[in-house]
Amino acid sequence: MKIACWSGPRNLSTAMMYAFGNRADFAAVDEPFYAAYLARTGLQHPMREAILASQPQDYAGVIEALTGPVPDNRAHVWQKHMAQHMIEGIPRDWASDLVNVFLIRHPARVVASFSDKYDNPTLDDIGFRQQAELYDMLVARGQSPVVIDAQDIRADPEQALRGLCDAIGLDWDPAVLSWPQGGHRADGIWASHWYASVHRSTGFAGAEGPLPELAGPARDLAEAAMPHYRRLHALRLGSG
Numbered sequence: 321m322k323i324a325c326w327s328g329p330r331n332l333s334t335a336m337m338y339a340f341g342n343r344a345d346f347a348a349v350d351e352p353f354y355a356a357y358l359a360r361t362g363l364q365h366p367m368r369e370a371i372l373a374s375q376p377q378d379y380a381g382v383i384e385a386l387t388g389p390v391p392d393n394r395a396h397v398w399q400k401h402m403a404q405h406m407i408e409g410i411p412r413d414w415a416s417d418l419v420n421v422f423l424i425r426h427p428a429r430v431v432a433s434f435s436d437k438y439d440n441p442t443l444d445d446i447g448f449r450q451q452a453e454l455y456d457m458l459v460a461r462g463q464s465p466v467v468i469d470a471q472d473i474r475a476d477p478e479q480a481l482r483g484l485c486d487a488i489g490l491d492w493d494p495a496v497l498s499w500p501q502g503g504h505r506a507d508g509i510w511a512s513h514w515y516a517s518v519h520r521s522t523g524f525a526g527a528e529g530p531l532p533e534l535a536g537p538a539r540d541l542a543e544a545a546m547p548h549y550r551r552l553h554a555l556r557l558g559s560g
Contacts, residue, residue: 321395321396321397321419321488321489321490322396322397322417322418323396323397323398323399323418323419323420323421323488324386324399324420324421325398325399325400325401325421325422325423326403326422326451326454327401327402327422327423327447327451328402328403328404328425328430328446328448328450328451329402329404329430329433329434329438329445329446329447329514330425330429330433330434330437331423331424331425331430331447332425332470332473332524333402333423334515334518335518335521335524336398336400336473337350337398337506338504338518339481339496339499339524340398340496341398341499341504342495342499343396343493343495344495345394345395345493346395346396347390347392347394347396347397347398348400348504348506349386349397349399349400349506350400350506350507350508351400351401351402351405351508351510352375352382352385352386352401353382353405353406353410354371354375354402354405354510355372355373355374355375356375356376356378356382356405357402357404357405357407358371359372360379360407365438365510366510366514367510367512367513370510371508371509371510374508374509375508379410383411386399386414386418387414387417387418396490399418402447403448403451403454404444404445404446404450406450406454412454412457413457413461415454415457415458416458416462416463420454420458420463420465420466421465421467421468421488422454422455422465422466422467422468422552423468423469423470424451424467424468424470424549424552424553425469425470425471426471426531426549427448427541427542427543427545427546427549428531428534428542429528429531429532430446430448430542431538431542431545432532432538434446435538437513437514440537441541442541443544443545446541448545448548448549449545449548451552452548452551455552455555466487466488466557467552467553467555467556467557468480468483468484468556469553469556469557470528471527471528472556472557472558473524474524474525474526474527475528477497477523477524478497480557480558481496483557483558484557487557497523497524498522498523499521499523501519501520501521503515503518503519
């Protein structure tokens, strides 16, 4: 099974990659379009040159690898994708051949966390609009993608991940509830900038507290993302 997990930044996406990457039957792939995205947009992200040198910059080659054999002769692969990497003009139809999971998180939490690492983010940087577009595309192509909220995972990891496995037809394995400290061999080169907290972890953190209070541009950005978040939140596992 090839699972594409569509997230935005600071959405628990790395922890989810570590969780499923800890299963003996899973390989993991970390943001395979990152270099191609930077090359095409010219964005000046942290570690830009190192990222460009670490991955293929040709979208066609990345897609061919993602839709080809599962790495390491494993039965399954967890592909961690940033939805904002799928910019206009980049083919998305290949995702119809995979099992698609949408990982969402409240925009206030995303904006507060992302702004600590990246100056002056925009709506295009945080992936909510692109998640909604990808979801709609997959539904139009006959899929029923699964939506899961990071808040539900943090509140009860076993219940949430059992529900996810059931929804995609995957056998349950408690190995997803923990992982070794210090990172995963699938980590992208950008891990040193973005993954410090999850590198210190060995499992999911506890339930999240109150929403952060935002002001100014950060508040405006979170509000702009809310309609896209609400749409997918209404479709999340456990909502019905």
